[in-house]
Amino acid sequence: MAGTNTTQDRIEEGPAVILVEPQLGENIGMVARAMANFGLIDLRLVNPRDGWPNEKANATASGAAYVLEGVRVFETLAEAVADLTYVVATTARQRDGFKRVLGPVEACANMRARDRSGQATGMLFGRERFGLYNEEIGFADDIVTFPVNPAYASLNIAQAVLLMAYEYLKTAGSEDETLPFAGPEFTPAPRAELVGLFEQLEAALDARGYFRPPERKPVQVDGIRAVLSRPGFSVEEIRLLRGVISSLDRFSPEMPRGQGSPGDDPRRRPTRAAKGRTSGGE
Structure with missing residues (x-):
C-alpha cells in the first residue's frame, strides 16, 4: 500500500526496537520502514554484521531515513538494554525456563502501561537465521510469540517488528482502569x-x-x-x-574467599566458657 502524508507530525514515542546482530542492511532498512509506519523511532543495533552505517539500509527504508539517522549501535546486548525497565523478547520456538509467554496484544498492552508511567521499554529481536540465544532471552522480562500458522511459523525480522509495532499502536486508545486507591510506587530497575x-x-x-x-x-x-x-x-x-x-x-x-562455610561464622563459635563446659570445666 503506497501513500505518505508528509504534512502530518511523526509519532515519536513507544518502546525501543533492539536488533541483535542483524545480518543484512536491507533488513535493517525494512525494519525502520515498519517502525515508521506505526510511529516508533528508537532503533538500536547490537553488533551488526556489516557494520554501521549501511547504504543498503537506506535503499529499503523508503522514506524512514529519520529512523536510521537516530540508530544507536552497541557492542553488547547488556549495553543496549541498560536503560530499559521492561523488555520483551520475540521468538518463534518454545524455550526452556521460567519466563511468561505472551501474545503480542498482551505484551504491547504491558509496554503501553509502563510507557504511560514514564518507564523505558523495549522489544528484542534476534538474528535472521536463528533468532536469539537463551542467554540473550535472559535479559528480557517476558517472551512474545505470534499466533501464526504452525505449519509455517517463520517470520522475517521486518514482519515481526511490523506486527509488534502495529499492536503497540492499537493500544494508544485504551484507557487505564481507575482504582479507588493505589499501592506504593516503585521505580522499576533498568x-x-x-x-x-x-x-x-x-x-x-x-x-x-x-x-x-x-x-x-x-x-x-x-x-x-x-x-x-x-x-x-x-x-x-x-x-x-x-x-x-x-x-x-x-x-x-578471616577465611579466603570461596573457602568459608556457615560453621566458620564467628557468631556461631562457642565462647570460652561454653568450651569449658563441654570439656568438663566449670
Missing part, C-alpha cells in the same frame, strides 16, 4: 541494575562451587537469570538483594 545483580550473584556462587559439574554452568546461569528477571524488581529491591549477597560474602573475614 537492565543495568539487574545485570549487576546477575554478575554479583554468579561470582558469589562460583566462588562457593555452586556450579557443578562445570559444563552445566551455562544452563544453571540461564535458569538463575530467568527467575531473577521475571518479577520486575525495583531499584530498591535489587539494592537490598545485593546487600544480602555482599553480607554473605563478608561473613567470615
Whole structure:
C-alpha cells in the first residue's frame, strides 16, 4: 500500500526496537520502514554484521531515513538494554525456563502501561537465521510469540517488528482502569541494575562451587537469570538483594574467599566458657 502524508507530525514515542546482530542492511532498512509506519523511532543495533552505517539500509527504508539517522549501535546486548525497565523478547520456538509467554496484544498492552508511567521499554529481536540465544532471552522480562500458522511459523525480522509495532499502536486508545486507591510506587530497575545483580550473584556462587559439574554452568546461569528477571524488581529491591549477597560474602573475614562455610561464622563459635563446659570445666 503506497501513500505518505508528509504534512502530518511523526509519532515519536513507544518502546525501543533492539536488533541483535542483524545480518543484512536491507533488513535493517525494512525494519525502520515498519517502525515508521506505526510511529516508533528508537532503533538500536547490537553488533551488526556489516557494520554501521549501511547504504543498503537506506535503499529499503523508503522514506524512514529519520529512523536510521537516530540508530544507536552497541557492542553488547547488556549495553543496549541498560536503560530499559521492561523488555520483551520475540521468538518463534518454545524455550526452556521460567519466563511468561505472551501474545503480542498482551505484551504491547504491558509496554503501553509502563510507557504511560514514564518507564523505558523495549522489544528484542534476534538474528535472521536463528533468532536469539537463551542467554540473550535472559535479559528480557517476558517472551512474545505470534499466533501464526504452525505449519509455517517463520517470520522475517521486518514482519515481526511490523506486527509488534502495529499492536503497540492499537493500544494508544485504551484507557487505564481507575482504582479507588493505589499501592506504593516503585521505580522499576533498568537492565543495568539487574545485570549487576546477575554478575554479583554468579561470582558469589562460583566462588562457593555452586556450579557443578562445570559444563552445566551455562544452563544453571540461564535458569538463575530467568527467575531473577521475571518479577520486575525495583531499584530498591535489587539494592537490598545485593546487600544480602555482599553480607554473605563478608561473613567470615578471616577465611579466603570461596573457602568459608556457615560453621566458620564467628557468631556461631562457642565462647570460652561454653568450651569449658563441654570439656568438663566449670
